[in-house]
Amino acid sequence: MRFLHTSDWHLGRIFHGVHLTEDQAYLLDQFLALVRDSKPQAIVIAGDVYDRAVPPTEAVELLNEVLSRLILDYRIPVIVIAGNHDSPERLGFGNKLLARQGLHVFGPLTGKASNVILEDEYGPVYFVPLTYAEPSVVRERLQEPEALDHEHALNIMVRHALQQIPEAQRKVAIAHAFISGGSVSESERPLSVGGSGAVSAEIFKPFNYTALGHLHNSQKVGSDVIRYPGSLFKYSFSEANQIKGINLVELNSQGQAHIESIAMSPRRDVRILEGYFRQILEGADSFGNRDDYLQIVLKDTDPILDPIGQLRAVFPNVLALERPYITNASNLLGLDADHRKLTEKELFASFFEQMTGQALNTDQENELVKVLDEVFRDAREVSA
Template sequence: MKLLHTSDWHIGRSLFEFSLLDDQRAFFEQLCQIIEEQKIDALLISGDLYDRSMPSAQAVSLLDEMFTTLIRRYHLPILAISGNHDSPRRVSYGSYLFEQSGLYLAGQLKPQLQKITLCDSLGKINFFLLPYFVPAQVRLMYEDSSIHTSTQALEAIIEHNRDIICPDERNVLLAHGFFMHQHHESEENTPILPQTCGSETSVGTSDLTDLSCCEGLFDYVALGHLHSAQRAGSNTMRYSGSPLKYSVDEAKNSKSVTVVEITEKGKISFSLIPLIPRRDLRLICGTMEELCKQENKSEDYVFAQIISDGPVLNAMSRLREVYPHTLGLSFCQSVQQNTPELSLDLAALEPMELFSRFYQHITGQQLDKEKQDIVSQALKKAEKDREEEE
């Protein structure tokens, strides 16, 4: 059976002030093409269908269009769970009715995992849908006061569902969160840690969940939440990554979906199918003159780093004449080295000396006579205003 693993669609997301609905629709067209070319048997979506718990009407309409097209055109089973950005109740709405059409949605965490069984020429494959959870939910659900961490919560969930998980059968788990098989011996004898690539990979104080309790039970663990395609300590426990770049931090990353092929029990292979965005997201760097050359004109989303030793007037409007989808800009100096450190005894310095040192520290240049005169006049006016106030 060939499975297409994807996650973190974030339907309805905006990039700064730009709506990404058209970009997400373009991703869906590529998804359909991949499904046809790869002859996919089932689609797995590991959470974060929407970008917000209360998605816009346009976002709901687009996801409805996506699901309807996939089921009517390809008669393709779709298995999806809610992520931390989703509303569990909204994702669960109509799920019993949708199952009749092959759309399996697990929005709300329940004591018993939702189990979906599909068949291929070799027999049954069981899919277990685990929506996003936090330890407090699991503690209350099982009335177990000993559950405090995400690892303990996952262990409790697996333990309470052992009677429906047959290790001798082919099993697949869908889950959403910050996971790692910490005790797995990989080919390099070390797990691959999550990469930093945007807001959903900055784990901060998030509780890392150890997947060790899933060892031997599941042939493949389809994960969502981190936006970069990667393994979670094991080749059979993987994040698919998001289909689009959803932050400037992801500019240097490439996007893909994961095709997983399961044959006999314990035999699994996978490949990453690259995605080509409608508009790429790029970082550009240079002087205004270099960046604003007409031959650089592009419809991509760009964030500009402008090299300048002074203020630049109308920088954003000038950039958007060449890059209509400019997200933002920052400034950096052309000279940032060999600059003396500011004196630690700042209170002992005269205002002009203090400003001169600050200017040199920031720009790497000496304050020339013309600029000294401007600063001197400003300081005199400030002193005069202070005296008048007193």
């Protein structure tokens, strides 16, 4: 059985005010090309298809386009589960009708395990969809009062699913969960508030392969066959050095898995640049694609006039600016004197020099004096 494992598309994501739909569509075009070239027998999407419960229209249209191509053009079965960002009810709408076309969508947890059985030349492979569900939902839907946390809830869901599978059959779990020991990112929403959302990799021991979603870094956890493929795109600057991709999995007749991680190439990368302001501006061509989404960390200690505006003139997608090395406010004047004892002229002259790197010339000083005189005169007239 040859299948592709992907997750965490987060369609409709907004990143520092930027709508990422075009970037996501660019990557999904690559995904469709990979499907065409690799000719899998199934596709698994392990949750967080959308970024929020009520996705924007363009996100729904993009998903519709991709799934239509997979089902109608390529005629490949697709198995999708809900993640913690998705609305299970909305995602699972019409799932019984869609399943007849080969699109198996598992939204809300139901009271009965429902596995997807696909055949290859060696016989059946059981795909076990463990759609994301809060422990309270598992307690209610499966009538299991001991489902008090995510660990117990997922264990119960696995037990219910395995009861429907004959012994010694090949099995693939599909789950959206935080496995203990996994590498986390800033953009992942916690699965539990006030308690632990982590679960043990031991839960998935009965499976030949476990297709995970939730953590955005491509990684294996607990075993070579328990895998996160990584999110579709880098959704925070903490993910700048992560590799995103798709897992191509092949199960042989004995259920042994061969896994290949295939990296994706975004139209715009998410990167962090660090250096001095002038060095970055003057050496822009040496810093890679100027259109990438950038966080710039400036090493300068002195104030700079409108640094993000100047940087965006060269790098249009600077989304964040950090100044960790800037001199603290008490030293901005460059003087040992108490700023409260300085005149307005001295304060402005010091500010001007810090911003421009040059002292006020005679004409500028004269103009400053005129302005200050006008300000003080207006103030006196108002107070009188």
